[in-house]
Amino acid sequence: MIVIGFDYGLKKIGVAVGENITKKARPISVLNAKNGYPNWNIIKNLFEYWEPKFIIVGLPLNIDGTKQNITNQSEKFAYLLKCKFNILTKMHDERLTTVEAKSIIFKKRGFKALQKKETHSLSAAIILESWLDQNLSKI
Numbered sequence: 001m002i003v004i005g006f007d008y009g010l011k012k013i014g015v016a017v018g019e020n021i022t023k024k025a026r027p028i029s030v031l032n033a034k035n036g037y038p039n040w041n042i043i044k045n046l047f048e049y050w051e052p053k054f055i056i057v058g059l060p061l062n063i064d065g066t067k068q069n070i071t072n073q074s075e076k077f078a079y080l081l082k083c084k085f086n087i088l089t090k091m092h093d094e095r096l097t098t099v100e101a102k103s104i105i106f107k108k109r110g111f112k113a114l115q116k117k118e119t120h121s122l123s124a125a126i127i128l129e130s131w132l133d134q135n136l137s138k139i
Contacts, residue, residue: 004052005128006081007094007120008060008074010036014120017050018128025128027121036073040084047085055087058094058127092131094123 005025007014013033018025029046031038057078060068075091082089 001054002050002052003054003056003128003132004046004050005056005058005092005124005131006077007058007124007127008036008070008077009033009120010070010073012120013038013077014122014124015046016121016125016128017052018125018132020132023129023132025125025132027118027125030118030120036077043081044085047087052087055081055085055089056092056128056131057081057089058124059091060094090131090135092127092135094127 001020003018003020003025005016005018007016011033013031014027015029015031016025016027031042055078057074060070060074062068078089078091081087
């Protein structure tokens, strides 16, 4: 079963793909967004290629579990994905995923690599792997 994960942002949206057997995900893309809206045709093409059974969207929360300013926009993005593509869409806690992604990139390739946009897609992979680890038995 293929699952696609998103790390939502107003300017960049990270995308990752994962599957249930290995419970692993890998970064595949970073989409440009204008005020949080991506090019829906690119997402449509991704879905046609990968044929996911689920979509996981990162839920941005503060460390104490309260909502951030961007939380409502992320929830709206998840809702739009569900409505536009008729695929089961779930939200998953994304606290500290960007920090983890930057740490991984820094350890592998140093400070200059942190300036690249791949942080978003790696964050999406971390979100997706976390969801796969925690939720597959509930499907």
